[in-house]
Amino acid sequence: MHSTPAVAAQAVEQLPLELAASESFPHPGRDHHTGPLDLNRHLIRRPASTFVLRLSGDSLASIGLYDGDEIVVDRALDPAPGRVVVVVVDAERRVGVMEVHDGQAVLVSDVETIPLTGAVAPWGVAICGIRHLPYGV
Template structure:
């Protein structure tokens, strides 16, 4: 089965940062400590995930061909068009006029 993508839009460099709460401490796999129920700071995901805003797009994955790479149907992908593709990279390309995702 193939994976096709739909363009959701570009990164908006003029919008104000969206600050999300960042919980302090690590994620435990057992019973959580009540002492960890406080916030350490706020973070803006664009600051952490987008290096080149003018070349970055959001896409929605459709299909199951990339599950081995951890990309599942409905996942949100952040694509930086300014990066040079190299062997082993996951790339977005146009095949017969449709965007597709392959490694």
């Protein structure tokens, strides 16, 4: 007897755009919203401390962030192991995953490991990644 593995359900917030499971596009009569789609409302909790940065290079490809992707960074969040963190090194922003090696906090990417010190302190924590898809594929 062949059994299908169980799939865990994940809670998600429903956005204003609604599609029935069997539809590809909404019915023209239902093609309206009760208000504008506001990505700020969905992505940004603290506007005064939130910034968008564009990534350059593929040093985070192993976690699904690539050249040209954008990350939403909240400077009010505390960095912690496992979070994607932005630091400033020699006036240049670097992004990686914060880890602790032998009691020392470090920023790890696919190409380098940077010890976090007084001179290299966390600048902000990424809360979301945005990928721009190619047109007409």
